[in-house]
Amino acid sequence: MWSIVLSTFQRSGHSIVVVGSGRLARSLCRSLASQLGSASVSVLARDGAAAAQLARASAVVARVSGTSTVFDGFALDDAEEVLVRVRPEVVVCCASEQSPYEKRTQPTRWTELIGRCGFGLTLPLQARIAARLARVLSRVSPETLLVNGCFPDAVNPLLHALGLRVLCGIGNVATLAACLQAALNLPGQRELAVLAHHAHLDGPREPDQEARAWLAGSPMPTVTGLLAGYRALPRQELNDLAGHAAARLLADLLRGEAAHTSVPGPLGLPGGYPVLVQDGQIRLNLPAGVSQAQAVEWNTRAGERDGISVRDGHVGYTPGAAEELARYLPDIAAGWPAEALDEVGDQLLSLRHQLRLAQPAAA
Template sequence: MEIVVEEGDVMAEHDIVILGSGSLARSVCYSLALVSPNESVVTVVSRTASSSAEVCYIADVRATLAGTAVKFRPLSLGRYSADSISSILRQTRPKLVLNCASYQSPWEKIYSPSAWTTLMSRAGFGITLPLQAAVAIEASTAVAGLDSPPLFVNACFPDAVNPLLKALGLPVFCGVGNVALLAASLRESLRPDGAGRLQVLGHHWHLHTPPTDADDALAWLDGMPIHGVGSLLRRQRATARSELNIVNGLVTALLLAGIVSGREMWTSLPGPLGLPGGYPVRVHGDVIELNLPEGISQSQALFLNSQWAERDGVYVEEDGKVTFSKQGFLQVRSELPDFASTVPATDIPGICSRLLEVRSRLRLMQAASGGNSK
């Protein structure tokens, strides 16, 4: 196990540990540098020492120019295993851990198209659950093993990964992105006077335009239903997903800063307490609870999110049964003939390993052919 310390003073309590150094992790750090209200330390952990150091340098410069008291410290590890993550958490003793690391980049199909990305496009996003969940499982396992566990927040497909963690008996506080992005976009479109209590019930699936208006996310402003949600989200849905991480980073940074400082927040988040999909919530320190509008019960909200999850290609039931869509199942069966449409949550790490083998093979096949996947 390799753990590399890039800066001194790692034995002091660090308020936040961020796993990953990709576009979302960077956006979160660059936003935290501007919005952290109190003196704090953010530790950025990745598998590449230079990446962690780069993120922390940029964030530190931004914090200095903005006059905030947040500092960033880089660390690196050989692999995202529960043991290596646990070792870092014992060093840093954070209040909160944010996981932004997974084994599948959403940008691969843009920058490195191949037979693998073609398979993923045909199978649908839900089939990536094992690749999105693997690091989250290791990180949550590390958190669970600590005497004083920090809050664990997951940024990787939280609408489905968080219920998976819950089914495995692992801790998860909430997710970020997805319904939180929908809420941010709706607030910009509506621009309500004053604070304006906005409540959004939605799913990762709603990042794209649904087939009909009746299938869209639901929203309320000061207790009153908002009509024409789709039209209010039109600008967001027309924007490149890579650009949206700039907004996601700020939304996430505001949430993390609020949690660490103990500020009460009324917002909308994916996967709170391991629930599937996204919900309006109240967050106050280490307490999170649903804040559903009048007339919507928790069972109704869960039912709606279960329907949206099935359309997104994967649904995780409370008993840990994971069901992939027929489309995704059939596409993957072409490469893994014994792939099952329904599996227990405990099988997900093994499926991740098998999908990574398929990915390596399909990437090599594409490289050998010397062409692009159309």
């Protein structure tokens, strides 16, 4: 077990567990270090040394920021032991079995297949660690809230179909809402409502495919123009913004303060919605004239840009994605029930291994 604790500060205040040591987890931890005040944050990662390093760096940020937040790090294999001992108020999953940056850093036939099918192809690999955490929490710490940062627009509906509790997600629509808040120079998001899916991190192919936003209850017609400069930022920068916005959400959640914001996957719904978070609970805060059924259907259709949909506990692919996937895994291409998550994940890992060994096609 790897651990780093600044012994001059004792554990006190709120308790959070962050799972992961990648870009999103790093941004989240460093933002929590400056926003929480008195709290303890335990970092869990498959590489225990990486968890300890992240904890050490975040502790420095906390000291410089003048907060008494304490950080320590552990291997993910020790998750159940840590959760039993710490009894965190919130667990944030920022770890998955598939990096979103692989297509940029190590392009292979596998990343080419993702490009042709859509990011939704990786859904099982985004979901399995979050599902395992949800199962452990239901057994050893059922009062703990689970927040998922890995493709929550589709993963959270899948977890919900499996009967696993997840409060909401972070990133995606929350990042876009934060960017709109900055573009409009708003002090907060009380008057801002955003309806958007993970697919909207990129600009739309057609104007009618754009994210929807309302200011003080009135539809905003200029979303594309307002978001253009932010969408042009490197994706790693957007991940940093997502971590900072998530830290603010968690701080409000732990303090019991009302937070008007937009989040992905609330209540296990597909896509992202405007919400009110308060006292550990979450409810939709849709503009007048927009029903929950309408918002869910709109987000489900928007998610097809990722090549996938999750409806009534069943995962399906768009025709183009299914055709591409059928060349390798025809049974999966036909769709699969939520209960097949682990089996489908194993088949995708096997396919990934094969395709990573193949040279990418010539440009």
